[in-house]
Structure formats: structure tokens, C-alpha cells
Amino acid sequence: MAGYISDDTRKVTTHRLFEMKQRGEKISMLTSYDYTTAQIVDGAGIDVVLVGDSASNVMAGNVTTLPMTLDQMIYHGKSVVRGVKRALVIVDMPFGSYQGNPLEGVASAIRIMKESHADALKLEGGEEIIDTVKRIISAGIPIMGHLGLMPQSINKYGTYTVRAKEDAEAEKLVRDAHLLEEAGCFGLVLEKIPASLAARVAKELTIPVIGIGAGGYVDGQVLVVSDMLGMSQGFSPRFLRRYADLHSVMTNAISQYVADVKSSDFPNEQEQY
Numbered sequence: 001m002a003g004y005i006s007d008d009t010r011k012v013t014t015h016r017l018f019e020m021k022q023r024g025e026k027i028s029m030l031t032s033y034d035y036t037t038a039q040i041v042d043g044a045g046i047d048v049v050l051v052g053d054s055a056s057n058v059m060a061g062n063v064t065t066l067p068m069t070l071d072q073m074i075y076h077g078k079s080v081v082r083g084v085k086r087a088l089v090i091v092d093m094p095f096g097s098y099q100g101n102p103l104e105g106v107a108s109a110i111r112i113m114k115e116s117h118a119d120a121l122k123l124e125g126g127e128e129i130i131d132t133v134k135r136i137i138s139a140g141i142p143i144m145g146h147l148g149l150m151p152q153s154i155n156k157y158g159t160y161t162v163r164a165k166e167d168a169e170a171e172k173l174v175r176d177a178h179l180l181e182e183a184g185c186f187g188l189v190l191e192k193i194p195a196s197l198a199a200r201v202a203k204e205l206t207i208p209v210i211g212i213g214a215g216g217y218v219d220g221q222v223l224v225v226s227d228m229l230g231m232s233q234g235f236s237p238r239f240l241r242r243y244a245d246l247h248s249v250m251t252n253a254i255s256q257y258v259a260d261v262k263s264s265d266f267p268n269e270q271e272q273y
């Protein structure tokens, strides 16, 4: 498979993402939660690394993203920042750290920025959290919005199915997208909504719109790194393209190691002191 390695080693900034949208260059974004993966993802030329609260599912084995704490997001954020040289690093604000009121939100945001050294933060929601978004941005912290399927609200939806298929929800999403842009967000994630709706939002907004399960007519794409590498099993939404089968690669390597240890093949003469 042909790869894309940019010779541009300058640090990606929110302004550069804006310029990419203006000249029609698509933005690539993947999650990472640890130093080693972040180094690989950054070295392969990704534009944006998201320290997603999907760490709750992927790293901790929880069913939802809700249990994630500020301390845990800061730990993952710090680990990723140490591994990244070029990409913009965005950390998700976890459930419960910003929904209460703007002051709580700004205090949580400042803690993540101070302790993780991330470049920006992402939070879920529109009108309901707009005062918090404004307050955080006024503290000098770049914010990316997240609309459509918002996993932190899974208990409200009761399902991970496609959002905004009905007119009322679609119109609210478009209104929220404009509110987030007007509040000063530098970008927006749209998760699991009809491609035509995502295309409309990307066209109406001047800030970059990054899709996951939102079709191809947006300004960039994001996937969960362990899903696109084929590490996870039993999660096959239509929008997920698997670029590798690391589950098989890792299983084969580990079972070979087990066999080598059992048979005393490992370590051999050259592998000892």
C-alpha cells in the first residue's frame, strides 16, 4: 500500500489546519493513548493526534467513555505528548469535568493543559456547553467541538446508532456547529451522522470539520488507532476501514514465543550473556 510521507516537518498548529481546509488539503487524525504508539503515529505523518477518552474502552476495557477521570486523561495526554514531534496533540475533556458549569470547565481545562502539555482540548456538545467553551477559549486554550454521536451522552441515547437522521436533530446539529464556530472553536468532529448532513456543515463552516462515520465530504478523517490497525475484534461499524490485522500478527508472534519458551528454543546461545 502506498504511504504518504510529508517532507514538511514543521509543527502542526490550529492555524495550519485552517490553512489546510482553505486550500482543500484533507486533514488526517488518529487517536493514541501511549508514548510508543504516538511515536509511530507521528512518525508516519499524521496531522493530528487525539488522546481520546475512547481510552476508556480501548485501554481500560470499560463499556463506555464515562468512567474516564481527569487524572487518567492527563496521564495519557502526557505519555502521548512525549512521543509526538510534529502533529497537533488534542486531549479529550472527560465526562464530568466540564458539564457542571463554566468555572469547573475552565479549571479542568487549565489542569489538563498545564500537566499534559497538550496543544488543544476537545469536548462534546453544542448550545448546552457554549458558555463553558467560550470561557475556556478566553483563557487561551484552543478548543475542538464534537457533535453528532457524543459517546459521553450514551445513556441519554441508549444506542450507538447513526444520529441526526431526523430533521429536528439535524437542524439542531447545524445550529450547534455554527455556535461552536462563533464561540471560537478551531475545529469540529462530527461522529456517525449522514454524509449529506456532514457535507452541509463542512461547507457552511470556515473551521475544519473532521468526520468519523460522517462520509467523505468533510475536511478530514479520524479513526481510533487500535480499530484501524485491526487490534480490536468484534467492532465492525460500516465506517471502519482496517489497514492491518495486528490481532493476528500479535497472536501469532506471542504463541510462537510461548512455544519457543516451552521448548527451550528461546533464548539461544546468542541471546544470553
Ligand code: KIV
Binding pocket: 031, 050, 051, 052, 053, 054, 055, 092, 189, 191, 212, 222, 224
Ligand atoms: O474518544 C475518541 O476516540 C473520539 C473519536 C472517536 C473522535 O472522540
